[in-house]
Amino acid sequence: MKILYIWFYSRSFPDYPKVAAVLRERGHEAWVANYDDAGDIVWYRGDELQARVQGPGKTPRSVARIPVLRSLWHWFAFVRFMLRLRGFFRRENADVVHVCPNAARMVWLLPLGMPRHMRFVIDYRQIAQREGRGVIGRLKSGFANSLRVLYCRVFYDRATFLHALGAEKVLGPQWRKWAEVVPLAVDDPFLRLPNDWTRDAGVPVTFLYLGSIARIRKLEQIMAAARQVSTITDNFRLDFIGPDVADGYYHELVKEMGLTRFVRILPPVPYDRVPQTVITYDIALTIVPESPSDWQYQPTIKGIEYRALGMPVIATDFAPNRELVKNAVNGLLVINTPDSIAAAMLRFICEPAFLEQVRADAGAMRDGLTWNEVATQYMDIYKALRDERPAALVALPD
Template sequence: MRVCVITTVHSPSDIRISKELDTLVKAGYDVVYIAQKGKFDNDKVTFWPITVYHDRIKRLIKGSREAFGKALEANADIYHFHDPELIGLGKKLKRHGKKVVYDIHEEYPSVILSKNWIPKILRPVIARLADTYERRAVEKMDGIVVVVPEQLERFSEKKQVAIIPNYPDTIFLESMRTKRDEERVKFVYSGSIDVDRSIKEMIDAFLMLHAKYNIELDLLGPIHDEELRRYITERQKDTDALFYKGVLPYSEAIEVVSDCDVGLMVVHRGRSKEISSPLKMYEYLSLGLPIIASDFKKWHEVLDEKPCALFVDPDSAEDIAEKMEILIKDEKLRSQMRDNAIEISRKYTWKSVEDRLLKLYRSL
């Protein structure tokens, strides 16, 4: 059976999509993958690259049109797309009599409310329109994939659903796990670097402490806001211990994270984030990093099982600094939290949830 997986937004090596591709290949599916041009190393998947469009409107129009042409050429039994801007493509494929699955990574109407590139006065209106459009589109799809059960609250009952959290490949992460013995305490944030990620608050908290302690802060990931990029550059002038590592291949990024002592997972409030199942949480746990996290109920459900995290007000640099200082000063606490993190991580593996995707496909 042939499956065609499509994204115009994510890089070809996107971690969630890559894990799903591996699962499908292992199950014996013939997989065609349509994504932006870029590095893609899975030789068991047929990769059909499309043009990279940096302009959102061009990507929406030209990228979707190019992806649709290739999708028809693939002549697959099941089509599986990953971006809300491809909903139109999914509806076209349905009109051609195809089986279509929509993989919904986030609660997108809530995400729109935090997008700085959209004028603030327009965000509520656009969010409501996006909500209506997406809900009506989902009714036409044969199946959907979501990350957390809370995402289903927006949709009427739909039997063909797979709830697949962002659990990692723990075998790889365990192989990268190290135990540091350096005196310098290293903090790390890995992920999208945007103003809604409390980046400024984390940096400000770090700068409150760096003159008193031998510490370091590493930032990894794409910067989506030029003003924020300038802010980071300016703050780097205030210290020789704040490093922006850029966008790295996954294995290299994990290597940097594994060489740190504490993982930062602080993001501003917003429903999409408060119900999220962030990959970095499970990566930090599997690598044995104590975590400083936003005080979200959903995250407590995982991190309170065995104490491995300190929770903060994501809008307060002072609170973040206070929790950072606790971990800087208490090496024994860090060690205990490390052991707890590793123990918890054993529950949250991609292997434990990947069959949910195959069950969905079998149901179609």
């Protein structure tokens, strides 16, 4: 079977290359594509470049200055871009085209009128199902949300989501008619790395927040919790590790709050060093803000990785996290307030026996899906689509 994976992101996205590698080991042909720096779509088989499809291109300066002309140019440019992709799919005679749309326009054109044997899957890694503000905002978000429903129910043969909550949010309680859930996987080192934890007496309890240092993460709540804890005990340290996309805002906040003795903001570590880095800490934090609201409909990759590593966690109490964290067993569930986060931190700091027990229980609960298992789930979907009788669609020119 030949499977073409395409995601309309410019940043690194490891999921599809890992799935594709497993499928190639099983004898299938699997290529992966996304944007390059020039805005074109480049197709790879492993590390080997296979093909390039011209992207929508940049808006000419003479057009960019006039809003109406700019909008028309964008519309026609993306139509032509989608038609070029359709032509590529036909030339490659793909069996399955697996699309992660992000915010790409016109992706409804990709499956419309394509050969009957070619099946199309739309994959929502994050549902981006948000509520707009004001009349115009609500109209825009309502239109965008309605498009997702149409993509899943009408244009694509099947949809996939990371969690049932996301599928239900987009498609309603009958989501299984149109969609499947394929959860996130973890790399083998998270499952296999020994995590033999010991603590020396008198050493501060260490907490870790791993992820982007961004204002949208609302890290002020964690820092406010740390300040509360610092008024009661100095027996802790809190590190934030990740790329700083807040232009130094949180570095300054640490100083303003008088937390330089307790809190550090450190640069990111390479992904292959994440497991070894995480296990040097006592407790990891998976605090997910209420806004954007669509973050509440799937677990974070860090939460899944911490479960696989056997790490005790302090996690926001929402449905996907409750599947990973059993309160007071392998971690503590909190609401997103400084008081609640601080109370959880203090319990770990002030009750060494509790920390030791949670650490043992977290180690006993290590689990997670592998990429091999996720690839099997995707292949089961592809085989089921192949065996279905394709619906006839109106043909479009390419």
